[in-house]
Amino acid sequence: MKNAVNREIPDELLVNGREVFQGSNYRDGIRYQKAAPKVRMRTSQLDSKVLPSIVDAIKAVEFKDGMTVSFHHHFRNGDYIVNMVMEEIVKMGFKDITIAASSLGTSHDPIAEYIEQGIVTGIQTSGIRGKMGEVVSFGKLKTPAILRSHGGRVRAIEQGEVHIDVAFIGAPTSDCYGNASGKGGKSDCGVLAYADVDAKYADNVVVITDTLVDFPNFPASIEAVDVDYVVVVDEIGDASKIASAAARFSRDPRDLLMAEYCAKVIEATPYFKQGFSFQTGAGGPSLAANRYLEPILRKHNITMSWICGGISAPAVDLLNKGLCECIVDTQDFDTVGVASVHTNPKHFEISTSQYASPSNKSAFVNKLDYVILAALEIDVDFNVNVITGSDGVLRGAPGGHPDTAAGAKCCIIVTPLLRGRMATVCDSVVTVTTPGECVDILVTDYGIAVNPKRPDLLEALQKTKLPLTTIEELRDIAYSIVGAPDPLPFKDRVVAILEARDGTILDVVREIEPLK
Amino acid sequence: MSNERRLKRLRRTMMFLSAQRPGLIKDAYIYGADSLMIDLEDAVAENQKDSARFSLYNALKTVDYRGTEVIVRINALDTPHWQEDIRVVVAGGADGLRIAKCETKQDVFTIVEAIEKAEEEFGREPGSTLIMAALESPLAILNAYEICTACPERMIGVAISGGDYRKTMGTKYYPDGYEIFAGRANMLVAARAAGVQCFDTVFTNLDDEEGFRKEVQLIKEMGFDGKSLISPRQIAIVHEIFAPTEKEIRDAEKIVRAWRENEAKGVGVFTVDGKMIDIAFIPGAERVIEMAKASGIYEGDL
Incomplete structure (x- = not known):
C-alpha cells in the first residue's frame, strides 16, 4: 500500500494496528493508555545496590532468551557499554536478543558478529552505522530493524510497542543507590537525556559507572527509585571520543557560504523576532550559521529565548554573550557543552520526551521557531534521507531530524548540491x-x-537578494554535472522499517548486495 | 560578447584558485567573484605542473562557469612551462591568461605570438584569448605604459603583484600602503593613459578584516578597477566597498537620462543640478549604473 510520501509499504507489515504514514498530524490528539513496567517493590532496609560485575547484574535480573535490552548513546563513538554488556550476555549463552538503543554507531562494530551468528535477532535504534549497518543491509538480521527518531523512540516505549526488559545505563557518576548523572567522573557526557525513558519504562534498570560517588549523587538525571542495580567497572567509555574538543566553525568557504545564506534566510522570515527559538544540527554549515546569526541578532537588537537539542560550543557562546536566554539540552557534542550544562544556571538538561516526543502533551520541538538540519539527499518533493548511503546501505541516523522538522515553524535543510560524484538534490x-x-x-x-507549500516564506525571501531558485532547477544543475543516479539493485526482502514519529510506516529499506 | 565588451567587463574581484585543486575549480563561480584566476604558477608545485594542466584542461572543457570569467595565470617566461601552459589555456578555451612577471613589451609580444600559434593549432578564433600582465618589479612598473599598449586588441589590463614587488623594492608589507604606493600609482596612471584596466594585489591575512577593508577602500579611491583575492570570504567585502552610494546612483541616472533627451534634440552640452555635463561624463555615469547593477542594489530601469 502506498503511503502519503508515495512509498510502497508491503501489506505483510501492516498488522497489529500498524498503518502506513498518512501525514504528520494524522494521530494528533488521540488518547492512549501508557505502558508501564513490571517492577519489584522494596520495603526492607538496603545499604547498597552495587553488584560486583555485569555478569552478576545479568543474573540478578533473571535474564532470559528473547529479552530486549536497551542502551543510550550519550557516549557516542566513545561508548564501551554496549559491547561490554553484549559480550557477557553472549558468553552466558543467551540468544534471540533484541537491542533497543537510542542510537548505535561505529564503536559497536562487534555487534555485527552477534547478528551474523543469529544471537542478536532484533535491532531498534535511531542510528545504525559501520559493520552493523552493513550486515543489516545485507540481510543478516532475523527481523527487520526498526529505525525511529528520538521522539519516536520515546513514543514507542510509552505506547508499549517496545518493551524493555533490562536497561543498561552507562553513567559518568552514580552513587550506590543508582542516582546517576552525566556530569563528573572520567567519562563526562553532560546529560543523560536519552536514558530517562529507559529508566522509567524498563522492567529492570542497571546503572553502570566507572566513578562511584557519595550518596546522594544530586542533582541526578537518573533517579535511584528507578534503578535496580549498580555495577562499577574500570572504564565506561573513551573520554576523547565522548566529547570532542570545542566545536570550531568550519573554515570551508562552501560551508560558510551556505551558513551565511541560512542566517540571512532567518533574518528575512517572519519568525525572526524578539525571543525566537532555535536549533541547529551538528554539521559544518549548520553550526557555522551561529556565527553569521550573531551580527544579525546584534544589528536588530534581538535575543533568542531558547536553544534546544544537541549542544556544542556555538550555542554556549550565544548563551554566554547574552544573545540567548537559555539552553535546554538533550546531548552534548563537545567539552564546552559538557562543561556548561548544569554549571551555567541557564543551561538545563531536559529528557528526550520533553525534547521531541509526539506522545506527550507537547514537547519543546512543537514550540520551535527555526531548525537548521543537514541531509544526505533531498528530493523534489522535499523528502529527506539521512539514513541510507548512495549504495543503499544503512549508514546514518534520523535522530531528532524528523521531530524538529515536524515541530519547527521554519525547517531549513542545508546541504551542498553535490557530494563527490553524488547529487544531493534528486528525483x-x-x-x-x-x-x-x-x-x-x-x-x-x-x-x-522554498517548498511550494510555503508561499509566505517565498514571498518573504523574494524581498532579499538571496539566490532563489526552485528545487527542480537545483536537481537539474546537479544532474547536469554528475548525472542522474542509477537505481539501486535492492532485493525484495525488507531489512529495516523507517517508522514515522507517530508510529506509522514512512518507508522501508530493502536488502542489497554488497558492492563488488 | 564582443571582444571590446569582453575587455571592458566588470572585474571588481579576481579570485585565485590553484589548478591543482579540482574541488575548487569545479564550481568556484558559486561564490560570485567577477573573475576566477586559476593558477598554474606559484600555487602549483614544480613536479605537479602536468597534472595541474590536465585538471585545468578538463575543467575548462566540461564545467559551465555560468558567465564568470576564467583567466589562467601561466608560468613565467623564464620557466620551461609557459609554452605548454598557453596551449592548454587556448585549447581549453579560457577567457584569457595572466602573464606572470611581465617586465617589457617584448614579453607581451612573445606571449601573443605563442597564443596566435595555439589559436591556429586548436581552431580557436584568432584574437579570442585575452591577456593581462602582472607587474612584479620596478622595471615592470617603469615599462607599464608600453606593456599596457603592446597588444590593444587582447590586453585587459595590468595587475601589481605585491609580494615580488615589495621584495625587489627592498621593503615588506605595511598597513598604510606607502611601501607600494609608488608602484600602484605609476601603474594606475599608465593603465588609464593606455585605456586598460588596473588591478590591485592580494591581501593575504584573512584574519585581518579591518586591514583588508582599509586597503580595498584605498584602492577604490585611487581608481583601481578591482582586486586579486585569495579567498571567497573576501568577495562580498570588495563588492560592498565598490558599490556606488545611493546618491551616486541617482546622479548617474539623471546624467544618463538627460544625455539621452538632449542627444535626441541635438544638444551636446547641458546642465544637471547646476553642473555642466557633456559626453565626457557619460561613460563614468554608465559605469556607476553598471556597478550598481552588479552589486545587486540597482532598482531603476536604465
Missing part, C-alpha cells in the same frame, strides 16, 4: 526519513529553494 530519495511536508526551505551552495 526521489533512496529512503524517506523526514517527510517533505515538514521541510520548508532548502539552502545549497547553488541557491535556495
Whole structure:
C-alpha cells in the first residue's frame, strides 16, 4: 500500500494496528493508555545496590532468551557499554536478543558478529552505522530493524510497542543507590537525556559507572527509585571520543557560504523576532550559521529565548554573550557543552520526551521557531534521507531530524548540491526519513529553494537578494554535472522499517548486495 | 560578447584558485567573484605542473562557469612551462591568461605570438584569448605604459603583484600602503593613459578584516578597477566597498537620462543640478549604473 510520501509499504507489515504514514498530524490528539513496567517493590532496609560485575547484574535480573535490552548513546563513538554488556550476555549463552538503543554507531562494530551468528535477532535504534549497518543491509538480521527518531523512540516505549526488559545505563557518576548523572567522573557526557525513558519504562534498570560517588549523587538525571542495580567497572567509555574538543566553525568557504545564506534566510522570515527559538544540527554549515546569526541578532537588537537539542560550543557562546536566554539540552557534542550544562544556571538538561516526543502533551520541538538540519539527499518533493548511503546501505541516523522538522515553524535543510560524484538534490530519495511536508526551505551552495507549500516564506525571501531558485532547477544543475543516479539493485526482502514519529510506516529499506 | 565588451567587463574581484585543486575549480563561480584566476604558477608545485594542466584542461572543457570569467595565470617566461601552459589555456578555451612577471613589451609580444600559434593549432578564433600582465618589479612598473599598449586588441589590463614587488623594492608589507604606493600609482596612471584596466594585489591575512577593508577602500579611491583575492570570504567585502552610494546612483541616472533627451534634440552640452555635463561624463555615469547593477542594489530601469 502506498503511503502519503508515495512509498510502497508491503501489506505483510501492516498488522497489529500498524498503518502506513498518512501525514504528520494524522494521530494528533488521540488518547492512549501508557505502558508501564513490571517492577519489584522494596520495603526492607538496603545499604547498597552495587553488584560486583555485569555478569552478576545479568543474573540478578533473571535474564532470559528473547529479552530486549536497551542502551543510550550519550557516549557516542566513545561508548564501551554496549559491547561490554553484549559480550557477557553472549558468553552466558543467551540468544534471540533484541537491542533497543537510542542510537548505535561505529564503536559497536562487534555487534555485527552477534547478528551474523543469529544471537542478536532484533535491532531498534535511531542510528545504525559501520559493520552493523552493513550486515543489516545485507540481510543478516532475523527481523527487520526498526529505525525511529528520538521522539519516536520515546513514543514507542510509552505506547508499549517496545518493551524493555533490562536497561543498561552507562553513567559518568552514580552513587550506590543508582542516582546517576552525566556530569563528573572520567567519562563526562553532560546529560543523560536519552536514558530517562529507559529508566522509567524498563522492567529492570542497571546503572553502570566507572566513578562511584557519595550518596546522594544530586542533582541526578537518573533517579535511584528507578534503578535496580549498580555495577562499577574500570572504564565506561573513551573520554576523547565522548566529547570532542570545542566545536570550531568550519573554515570551508562552501560551508560558510551556505551558513551565511541560512542566517540571512532567518533574518528575512517572519519568525525572526524578539525571543525566537532555535536549533541547529551538528554539521559544518549548520553550526557555522551561529556565527553569521550573531551580527544579525546584534544589528536588530534581538535575543533568542531558547536553544534546544544537541549542544556544542556555538550555542554556549550565544548563551554566554547574552544573545540567548537559555539552553535546554538533550546531548552534548563537545567539552564546552559538557562543561556548561548544569554549571551555567541557564543551561538545563531536559529528557528526550520533553525534547521531541509526539506522545506527550507537547514537547519543546512543537514550540520551535527555526531548525537548521543537514541531509544526505533531498528530493523534489522535499523528502529527506539521512539514513541510507548512495549504495543503499544503512549508514546514518534520523535522530531528532524528523521531530524538529515536524515541530519547527521554519525547517531549513542545508546541504551542498553535490557530494563527490553524488547529487544531493534528486528525483526521489533512496529512503524517506523526514517527510517533505515538514521541510520548508532548502539552502545549497547553488541557491535556495522554498517548498511550494510555503508561499509566505517565498514571498518573504523574494524581498532579499538571496539566490532563489526552485528545487527542480537545483536537481537539474546537479544532474547536469554528475548525472542522474542509477537505481539501486535492492532485493525484495525488507531489512529495516523507517517508522514515522507517530508510529506509522514512512518507508522501508530493502536488502542489497554488497558492492563488488 | 564582443571582444571590446569582453575587455571592458566588470572585474571588481579576481579570485585565485590553484589548478591543482579540482574541488575548487569545479564550481568556484558559486561564490560570485567577477573573475576566477586559476593558477598554474606559484600555487602549483614544480613536479605537479602536468597534472595541474590536465585538471585545468578538463575543467575548462566540461564545467559551465555560468558567465564568470576564467583567466589562467601561466608560468613565467623564464620557466620551461609557459609554452605548454598557453596551449592548454587556448585549447581549453579560457577567457584569457595572466602573464606572470611581465617586465617589457617584448614579453607581451612573445606571449601573443605563442597564443596566435595555439589559436591556429586548436581552431580557436584568432584574437579570442585575452591577456593581462602582472607587474612584479620596478622595471615592470617603469615599462607599464608600453606593456599596457603592446597588444590593444587582447590586453585587459595590468595587475601589481605585491609580494615580488615589495621584495625587489627592498621593503615588506605595511598597513598604510606607502611601501607600494609608488608602484600602484605609476601603474594606475599608465593603465588609464593606455585605456586598460588596473588591478590591485592580494591581501593575504584573512584574519585581518579591518586591514583588508582599509586597503580595498584605498584602492577604490585611487581608481583601481578591482582586486586579486585569495579567498571567497573576501568577495562580498570588495563588492560592498565598490558599490556606488545611493546618491551616486541617482546622479548617474539623471546624467544618463538627460544625455539621452538632449542627444535626441541635438544638444551636446547641458546642465544637471547646476553642473555642466557633456559626453565626457557619460561613460563614468554608465559605469556607476553598471556597478550598481552588479552589486545587486540597482532598482531603476536604465
